[in-house]
Amino acid sequence: MPHTRTSLHARYGAAAKDLPVPENTVLEHLLSHRSVRNFLPDALPGPTLPTLVAAAQSAASSSNLQTWSVVAVQSQASRDRLAALAGNQAHIRQAPLLLVWLADLSRIARIAQYKQQPADGLPYLDTYLIAVIDAALAAQNAVVAAEALGLGTVYIGALRNQPEAVAEVVGTPQGVFPVFGLVVGHPDPAHPAAIKPRLPQTTVLHHERYTAPDSLDAEIGDYDAQLSGFQASEGLPQVGWSNVVLERLRNAESLKGRHRLVEALHGAGFPLR
Ligand SMILES: Cc1cc2nc3c(=O)[nH]c(=O)nc-3n(C[C@H](O)[C@H](O)[C@H](O)COP(=O)(O)O)c2cc1C
Incomplete structure (x- = not known):
């Protein structure tokens, strides 16, 4: 495993030298994250799923409401179908496990029902947000756990491209919404993934109050150059970062159905009041 300094350098380039991050195995683990999109078809060891779920359930949860659930999709037929619904992403077909993370308010609705008590807070936007935040924190713990086991992961936001069809495949009822997927598998050593650089800390970190930067164009220009270097080393088109970001959000069509x-949320029983 590389050292923290090596990972920091991959993440921040030359600016890494000014970051006083201590050597530490957990930090090193976090700093060396990379999404994996090339997997071996090999089955996962038996304890993988309960281990990932234990890590996920150990994440913080808003008021301990635990408003998330997860569907472990292993059948090839379902993964093929979900891959097709998520822009034909081959890694969903390739890896043995797709975890579909759900914002799940149905559990609390059912508790209210059998206890014959109101749960009038359920239809509000904040309650949906709580469920999405809980699901994301849980999933990220599963990512860290999977990486600790030597496995690779990649999130699949594209499951929201066609949410009704995805809900049909994973059988979610009213009050449950698939928010994203997570592919889990053995990384293909023939196509290793690399640490992707991030924006400099000066761009994202504010002290006491948010301050719009004077030099955003220069900072972004530097990051575009850094990301172009990363793209070149990965054999990808050298498009930088800002062009990709703007393309991704150019218009409603760029959201690919989202x-x-x-x-879709209204249809799934989330009024978002
Ligand atoms: C919520 C979420 C959804 C994502 N959806 C996809 C996806 O559908 N397909 C994909 O290949 N990567 C997806 N990603 C992975 C990001 O592209 C990736 O995290 C980002 O480019 C940074 O790269 P890294 O994870 O290797 O550091 C997603 C990431 C997140 C957090």
Whole structure:
């Protein structure tokens, strides 16, 4: 495993030398994260799923409401179908496990029902947000755990491109919404993933109050150059970062179906009041 300084350098380039991050195995583990998109078809060891779920359930949860659930999709037929729904992402077909993380308010609705008590806070936007935040924190703990086991992961936001069809595949009822997927598998050593650089800390970190930067264009220009270097080393088109970001959010069509998420949420029993 590389040292913290090596990972920091991959993450921040020359600016890494000014960051006083101590050597520490957990930090090194976190700093060396990379999404994996090339997997071996090999099955996962038996304890993997309960281990990932234990890590996920150890994440903090808003008021301990535990408003998330997860569907472990292992069948090839379902993964093929979900891959097709998520822009034909081959890694969903390739890796043995897709975890579909759910914002799940149905459990609390059912508790209210059998206890014959109101749960009038359920239809509000904040309650949905709580469920999404809980699901994301849980999933990220699973990512860290999977990486600790030598496995690779990649999130699949594209499951929201066609949310109704995805809900059908994983059988979610009203009050449950698939928020994203997570592919888990053995990384293919023939195609190793690399640490992707991030924006400099000066761009994202504010002290006491948010301050709009004077030099955003220069900072972004530097980061574009750094990311172009990363793309070149990965054999990818050298498009930088800002062009990709703007392309991703150019118009409603660029959202690949997600522009109708509010409609899909309403249909799934989330009024978002
Ligand atoms: C919520 C979420 C959804 C994502 N959806 C996808 C996806 O559908 N397909 C994909 O290949 N990567 C997806 N990613 C991975 C990001 O592209 C990746 O994290 C980002 O480029 C940074 O790279 P890194 O994870 O290797 O550091 C997603 C990441 C997150 C957090």
